Amino acid sequence: MSEKKSLMPLAAITTVLLLAVITRPNPEESSKDGLGTPMVPTLKANAEAIDAITIRQGGVTTLIRRVASQWQCASAADYPVDRERIRQLLVQLDQLERWEAKTQDPARHAAIDLDVSTEGARAIEIELSAESDLVGHVILGKQQWSPKSTFARLATEDQTFKCKGHVEVEVDPIGWLETNFCTLDRSGIAEMNFGPMRLVRANTSPESTNDSWDLAADTLDLVPDKAVQLARAELPGWPTRLDFDDVIARDQHQWSNDTVVLTYVAREGQLTVSIDLGEEEGSGAWCGLDFVPSQGQNPQPKWSRWLRWVYRLPAFRVTPIRQIQSVLQSPTKNPVDVSTSGPSP
Known part of the structure; x- marks a missing residue:
């Protein structure tokens, strides 16, 4: 069994x-x-x-x-x-x-x-x-x-x-798409222009880890101290890595009267950034780039693309630009005396 x-x-x-x-x-x-x-x-x-x-x-x-x-x-x-x-x-x-x-x-x-x-x-x-x-x-x-x-x-x-x-x-x-369209070397930036402001690097030592920026002595207009402070804090690192949310052909965008222009003079060349602030605050903005390379620079594919397209920046990238522009357009309070402005802290 x-x-x-x-x-x-x-x-x-x-x-x-x-x-x-x-x-x-x-x-x-x-x-x-x-x-x-x-x-x-x-x-x-x-x-x-x-x-x-x-x-x-x-x-x-x-x-x-x-x-x-x-x-x-x-x-x-x-x-x-x-x-x-x-x-x-x-x-x-x-x-x-x-x-x-x-x-x-x-x-x-x-x-x-x-x-x-x-x-x-x-x-x-x-x-x-x-x-x-x-x-x-x-x-x-x-x-x-x-x-x-x-x-x-x-x-x-x-x-x-x-x-x-x-x-x-x-x-x-x-x-x-590769959405990163601009990488400007921060350490190579020698000068920044935004409206009436022209900031120049005070310390060009390659070993320096801290940016120090002065308002250029030939600045003719009175510039609010707050605008200079914001520019010193925000502008040096702003173009070091830009990414877009959208892209259109350059000739398809109609620039508004609220377009601001930033210029960076850097080791690679001179970068001019046009940002259309015509939309409501808190939104992104369309951005166009123009570039003149320094002598001896090897051409990069991104440089040729800048001539053909405009790029949609996300809101967080546009916010500091709107803030600086708003201060510049407001009645001047506590203007910077260029002759005594000295280096930034």
Whole structure:
């Protein structure tokens, strides 16, 4: 009796293992069903020819296109896009492999974020084109993390798949851009101009860690002491790293009468910054840059871009400029006597 009891579980386990082997998908059959194959089967053969990528989610559309050898974001005034970002996207799409067939019922697409019939849908559409011909159109849905997987389907088919891997896609056009557009070396700044103020560095020692700025002796207008204090505190570090929230072509912006101009004389050259303060206080502002490089400076790609675009500065970058301008426009109180102003503390 004891032998039968001990053999029964073993027999049951053997049966389960045998059934598992019998029902395990044959690799060849899986391949025929599309499993184990790329989610975008036409991508690899057309990768080199792809010259346009359209990304949609809800009501947002981003178009990126290649002009000659340069990728540009058409949805952001044709601003340059790093080629490496495009390569990463195409590689991730190519590596998206079909693991498991899921629903082919359109009514169930929304549950895995693969429905594109409504404006607020969370599905991400990606179109790949070569010379205006569509060579790939995939829809990406929910992601899972253990292991990394993505629900996806081809736009022309209702059949959905759970795929191996993730595709990192930026839907916002600005997300494709290098938003840092100005990095002026603070230690190389020798002079700053803002309206009637001209501040010059009092200590030019390379070893000095503290900025010391004097109001230039040839300043003709009376300058409020508060404006000088704010300028000394805010302006030296202001252009050392500027990032934008948006960008438009330079000829598309109409400058208001409330535009202020800052000029920095630095080791790299002379930087002129125009900031349009025409919008309400607390908002950002459009900013344009003009630059004259010092003799012997190697040209940088950013310098040529400054001639073509204006950049949207976030509010926190504009606030100190508004404060200084407001003080300069107010009735002069406690004006600085240039002859006795001395170095800043």
